[in-house]
Amino acid sequence: MPGHGSQFELKMDEAVLALLTARNTEEAADKIGVSASTLLRWQKEPEFQAALREAKRLSFAQSMARLHQMANAAITTLGKVMIDPTTPPATKVKAAESILSHTQKAIEIEDFEARLVELERKVEHQIQT
Numbered sequence: 346m347p348g349h350g351s352q353f354e355l356k357m358d359e360a361v362l363a364l365l366t367a368r369n370t371e372e373a374a375d376k377i378g379v380s381a382s383t384l385l386r387w388q389k390e391p392e393f394q395a396a397l398r399e400a401k402r403l404s405f406a407q408s409m410a411r412l413h414q415m416a417n418a419a420i421t422t423l424g425k426v427m428i429d430p431t432t433p434p435a436t437k438v439k440a441a442e443s444i445l446s447h448t449q450k451a452i453e454i455e456d457f458e459a460r461l462v463e464l465e466r467k468v469e470h471q472i473q474t
Contacts, residue, residue, distance in 0.1 A: 359376075
């Protein structure tokens with residue numbers, strides 16, 4: 346919002362963080378010391394919407410990085426369950442299905458990405474010629 350200066354920008358940053366961590370708008374507003382109606386009004390401003398979207402993207406990216414870090418342990422756990430002789434057969438089957446399903450999805454994503462890269466390369470080549 347033009348004309349609000351750095352004080353508003355600081356409050357906006359606090360509001361964005363509060364919205365990402367609170368259970369609802371009212372709780373977020375309480376955290377930063379404004380009314381819920383004020384926070385709802387701020388959320389209609391393009392500048393605030395852009396800041397909130399960016400914060401959500403960053404938060405999601407951190408979550409995805411954490412998933413990547415935990416993937417090997419998850420696969421190891423599934424593998425151990427699948428080959429453990431004391432595991433009930435139905436649980437072994439579920440672990441095996443999970444491993445196969447995720448492997449299939451990974452292959453599909455890699456294939457899709459390769460096709461997309463190739464299409465982008467062809468489009469870029471056509472634009473340049």
